Amino acid sequence: MWSFFFLVASFSGVKVEASSNFSDNNWQISWLIKNADFEVVDIADFGVSAGAPYVWYVDQEGVEAWGTSNPSGEIEVWQNGVGQPIPAYSGNNFIELNSNGPGPVYQDIKTIPGSTLTWSFAHRGRSGIDTAELLIGAPGNLAPIFLASDGQEWGTYSGTYVVPAGQTHTRLTFAPISTSNGNLTTGNFLDDINLYISIEGAQLGDYVWHDENGNGVQDNGESPAPGVEVNLYDNQGSLLQTQTTNDLGGYLFSGLLPGNYGIAFVNPDPSHYVFTNQKSGGDAARDSDPNKNGRATINIPTLRSEVISMDAGLTTIGSAMIHKTDGVKNLAGASFDVLDSNGNLITNVTTDANGIAMAENLIPGTYTTKETSAPIGYQLDQTATSFEIVYEQTTPVELNVTNQIITGSVTVHKIGKQDQALPYAIFEINTASGENIGTITTDKNGDATMSGLIPGDYVLSEVTAPKGYERSKETRPFTIPFNPTETVELTVKNELIETPPEPKPDEPSNPSTPTTDSKHSAVITATKAVTSAEKLPATGDSDDLAVLFIGIFALTTSMYLVRRK
Structure with missing residues (x-):
């Protein structure tokens, strides 16, 4: 019958303390x-x-x-002090009901019907x-x-x-009601107002409520949560009492004796509540x-x-x-930790073949x-993803998480005939279907790398060779x-460009003004050239033909110089 006692204590914020009015088995x-x-x-x-x-x-x-209910809304408060002839009955303060007008005072209290x-x-x-x-009611x-x-004089009543x-x-x-002098603004002091409830033996109890925010x-x-069964057990596990x-x-x-007790709160609907x-x-x-099973222990120290x-x-x-998806298909085997607002691990779940993982039995929060x-x-x-569970939730909160596929990379090593590194070679990378991915250029070490390649087949082609080298076709x-766990390595070797050797040029003549001896030497030289030129070159012998023309030119020049002299 006294169940409400502890509930109201919780609501009111007042700690209920035992009074001194004890008797055997009743207090x-x-x-x-x-x-x-x-x-x-x-x-x-x-x-x-x-x-005053x-x-x-x-x-x-x-x-x-x-x-x-005083029309002024004021309560007249008296305090103990120097020269104050009227002391409080309890503590330091008391009130006068006949204030600046007749001033009834009141307080509202939660009560249990049928209680005394x-x-x-x-x-x-x-x-x-x-x-x-x-007045009460x-x-x-x-x-x-x-x-x-x-x-x-103070009188006490109960x-x-x-x-x-x-x-x-x-x-x-x-x-x-009345005053000794008939003045409705002076009289009727009041103090130390109390209500009590009679209890037999030690007490144990309190309150069951709906925790709507789950904190x-x-x-x-x-x-409050009415109709919840609560069972009391002794320290041997024997059922002593049941309350609702x-x-x-x-x-x-x-009516409890001192000792250790166990309490079991019975979940009224395990499919709905925890x-x-x-x-x-x-x-x-x-x-x-x-705990999560509704069980707790408690000690009652005295009667x-x-x-x-x-x-x-x-x-x-x-x-x-x-x-869990990759943007196209569902992904199995992805594991997730679910943490509460304090960072505590609540559960770990893993996606199934449909890419679904269910985190169950989550209280609001x-x-x-x-x-x-x-x-x-x-x-x-x-990425950490936050979500909210609300009271009386009926459908799951849905979280969509996308994974990116692990990409790979390719490195091209460009070398020459002697395996030396070749910089500035440009390569193009295409998919097997011909889609261009991009180009890369070798560095001073002859290396070029492209990363971020999704798994699949590709083709490497050289588009520009290093200077002096033939492009690899x-x-x-x-x-x-x-x-992928490692980089794909490719080595491409280039050949030098072949060029024909240049002809060795004749020794140049002395450009200075010729002397008599030098002019004589020139005539001899020209004569020799003519003699040599008498031998006709073979058909198609371009080298002999060149010599013939040089000889003719030298002879003509010599004859001109002799005539001038």
Whole structure:
């Protein structure tokens, strides 16, 4: 019946602590009241002086958890201080219900229908006997519960209230009824307001919720998970109790002895839900305790212990489909790591014959996939791809990843007759079908390389030979294999261009002016030339014919010189 206790503690942000009201096998714990003795008040931002030292009119926004129906919207807060004749009942602060007008104060609390709550408060008159009333009920449907009348001493009061069926929100209101002097702006001090719930033995419980973003933390707006079965086991594995979370996701085991216990949360639909990340966020009051199988362990140290941190988050599961191709065909054998937003490895998947790899059972969140092994003959894709899994996802997230085929290279070594390196030879590379790929030119070492050739058949042709060498007319076919591991090497040898030898020229005559002796020598030379010329050259003997003409020219020149002399 008390399952909701731990749920509300989580929602309200209030740590529930045991009170001192213990009895054998029965004790009380505070039930969700915030700022019970008005200690949390923001006077600096929301307060103004009420005309006396240590007395303030504070806008209700500055008084945590409390509201007022005072038309001014202000709550009158008194504080202990030098010269202040009225001390607080608890702590340093208390309030006056008769503020700058009659100012009922109230606080709304989540409650479990059918539960019994114990209330208590302290009341005092200001100048004489003042009267105030406690009203409890659903907002808009309050019922009078108790009248307190006190003079200039604090009086304390308590009682019980049974939450009606269907009432999950209950309002406590303290309203001023009368004052000793009839002044509706002075009187009725109030302090130390509490609610308790009676519990037998040690307690264990908390809250089951839908973790819609999959982060393992109870975030605002995430809904409770009602109807979830929770089983309690002793340290020997024997089942002790079974609870089912209520409409607000709460559960509670009570009457427990100190010791070690096991808790098993039962997944209501394993085909749809999984338990969220365990122990995330660093806050035990807001994390999820069970592992992926819904199991957790806990220790209860004493009979009066309350363990209110055993939460469980349920979330949905989604999937991602990785489709691997080379742009044309599907590729099998590509492996991928799938990492969560913190870089933790979630799974590794490998594509099948259809090029598909499925990453299953992914809770909501951001993931990254990266290829760890490429198909044979293809380059490893180092690109990390992010994707999102959302709550209640029904279809896989599809990721298309393309691999580039591993390309090869060819190197041409150009040499001469003596195996010397020949630079500046230009080669053209074509596919076997005649498509031109490009040209390469040998460097000073006689080498030229073309890379990035996809596997297939090619033809190498020389288009320009080094200077002084004949162009090789021979084409050289070669093949880049699938999944190439080394460069294809080709050697092409060039021959020198053959040229005919040039004729040896005659010795030139002395160009200086001839003397008498030189003129005589010239005549003798010319005569010899004529004598030699008397022998007719053989038909087709071009060399003899040339000599004949030289001789005639020399004879004519000599005769001319003699005549001039």
